[in-house]
Amino acid sequence: MSTTTIALGDRFARDLPELAVPWKAEAVPDPRLLVLDEALAADLGLDPAWLRTDAGVRLLVGTGVPEGAAPVAQAYAGHQFGGFSPRLGDGRALLLGELTDSRGEVRDLHLKGSGRTPFARGGDGLAAVGPMLREYVVSRAMHGLGIPTTRSLAVVATGRTVHRETPLPGAVLARVASSHLRVGTFQYARGTGNADLLRRLADHAIARHHPAAADYRALFDAVVAAQASLVARWMLVGFVHGVMNTDNMTISGETIDYGPCAFMDAYDPATVYSSIDHGGRYAYGNQPIVAMWNLARLAEALLPLFDEVEEKAIERAMESLERFKPLYDAAWAAGMRAKLGLPAGLDETVAVALAEELLTLLRDGRADYTSFFRDLATAARGAADPARSHLLDLAAFEQWRERWYATGPDADAMDRVNPVYVPRNHLVEEALAAAVVDDDLTPVERLVDAVSTPYDERPGLDRYAAPAPPDFGAYRTFCGT
Template sequence: MTLTIPFDNSYARLPNAFYARQAPVPVQAPRLIAFNADLARIMGVSPGDVQEMAEAFGGNKIPDGAEPLAQLYSGHQFGHYNPQLGDGRAVLLGETVGSDGVRRDIQLKGSGPTPFSRQGDGRAWLGPVLREYVVSEAMHGLGIPTTRALAAVETGEFVLRERPLPGAVLTRVAQSHLRVGTFQVFAARGQLDSLQKLTEYAVSRHYPDADGPMGLLRSVRDAQVNLITLWMGVGFIHGVMNTDNCSIAGETIDYGPCAFMDSYHPNTVFSSIDQMGRYAYANQPDIAVWNIAQLATALIQQMPDKEAAVEEATGIVHAMPDLLQQKWLDRFRAKIGLTNQKDGDLELISGLLTRMANNQADFTNTFRALGTEQARDQFTDPNVFDDWSESWRQRIRHEEGPSSVMLKVNPAFIPRNHRVEEMIEAAVQGDYTLFHRLNSVLAHPYSDNPEAADLKRPPTENEIVQATFCGT
């Protein structure tokens, strides 16, 4: 095998209670759709020939040095605790340490049933695989911590959802797949030895300067504050912020019914399964706090002095809303060209957002166009923008280079929902042109690209995506 992956599998060296040994289930006719050569280079992965990579990343041939396993975890799903989840359609092949010194997991998603499948088929269909590939790589381009896509493979088989659909496997890369739910399962079972080992492992792998369980809690909290703020700044809606989808590494993980807003409204929901709007755009900061509170509850179980631990953890969690508010304010200051803090900035930002919500203004295009005539064109009533703009222009007169500040945080391109759906529909017919075009353009989202101007366009009324779906 000429494909070479320099595995160093630390998770596989943990006790058996953490996972089930599980090989990927071979597929009928693997065909390589895409391979991320830039990411592979950083990871030290040497590609083989196309068919060889299709066999390896489709699950038919296990690369030398891999130790396939399915990870155990539990989690709260829409606020309700499920005592056992785990990798029901994914297999962790192992880890590499890249040229940048970063340890990363390599996981096959859609690789067949595992002991945690709960009667599922363990497979993925082509649409969600391509969506996660495009959106996760777009998030990387936007500078937002995220899992990434190393490869995508057609399986040559169909999977049954609402109808037979072409199958695929995604090779996902993450700094780890440790979740809040990984800690919850051992805490709920009272397996304190495993909980302690997991905590020590997480500290060593992700936050070596953290001091014990409460140091880990504080570090994960801060990573989530950073992540959620960045989501809010680009209008990203995760859709399923369950605790099993909350990475302790502070990366965006599990791109199921995710979406980017077109027209701005704080209550925007896309996920077909989020009937009550729990994970609406504006609720994401509060849900992040709730998730970290669940991590605190789990970590406390191993502490000898529970009363002192509860007091310390409470302080860590209760500080999170203010940290989120300050980070959000800093981010949105930059989005309107401000680097200096002044009284009234919150009101100025909120004033723009309220006008956007009331006038169906496109989130991405409005912020990108600030300082130009095109900004007012985003509003059904441009006069309301003109009214706000007077105050804004007075505020930025004393700022240095507001345009350059805005261009660095306001992307020109996002993976718009209607374009993603169009890409999937074409790929199902065997046409990957738009898939490759989206990946190329979205790798540089802050650069104006006149040849890709059509990808900036919001959807027409007939193109609006009303709901997004999980791939299971």
């Protein structure tokens, strides 16, 4: 394989030139491949062995793109922590182009940390090894959990020093997505005042992601449904995105931008891991509310396409937006029913009450969210008492357990939806420190191996299933810019 045999499409740039600034990646002093998802590469028609060559690594950092490729920095706007920025865009990223995977689906090949673009807003356009490996680990875990996500193809060390609070080794992340269309993309298009651009963007989104949508309101309905399902899945596994700005919400319904993200340790709806989320706007328990708020911003951007009469457009937008909560509630309830192994015939009100009562017990006892549900399946088999090991209120839990056990929970079904392994925060930090400080990628590779098949308990991986040690302390994550 060579770059001449790789065809990178440029449909986004051709369809929407107003949103695409032609640009090139910066030269990289000493590129060195750190990690590569070989299965993903093969699915994209890329030879993993070739990607490990000098030419392949140059592709992964954007300095060796195939002839005819047209890399662009994408324009978008966004509400960041509630404040609107009319011009954000790919300040340190490039869309190299589009590939077609083994199922015939179009996928973006996109870089992060490839240098300053016209959207850099004073930033250096670079990325550090630690945050890029974090995205690699967590996106691999999300894919393993079956949650729609952008995927990390590779992380390449650049040989360049990146200056943040301290000097850090630089890196470029190559990631893959169904597209990088965001709520913020529509906000930008609406902000231009170009009605034709907004319409062409919506047509592009329908063709690429929601071809069954018969009109623009149906497009919005499809995005509402996709996001309701996605956020419910986040909540069910204890994932905290950390920075749910409108430029970080996709039209496809994929999780994007793994900055200050983390998986919850002790169950608490108020959990915040991001160092910059001082007010808790993006706390774990707020994620469904924020998702609906973001979708309202999308509706505002799409109003001219809903109806020429603004009052009618707003009425239609509100009708569609009001679908989010029942869709989310239904997805969450179905997921919780599965996590508790409840039979299909059990009344929905009873099932939801059991789930909510249990979560109150977990919050009051600060029980480890991931391991508790796995232990509960063991209890369904009559072999464990999770209340004692997780320090729950014994009397209250026993009352709950008797009612739950009387439903006849299916332990095997519980094991299929309750993961053994997630990227536990202490293990992520341990792995990143080994990679950055000691240039040792073994801990990253072992962690990725565990979380890539999260539901299957395997010998020798006990430490990847264990909660954080008591001395781990309060955890904070950083966005990496």
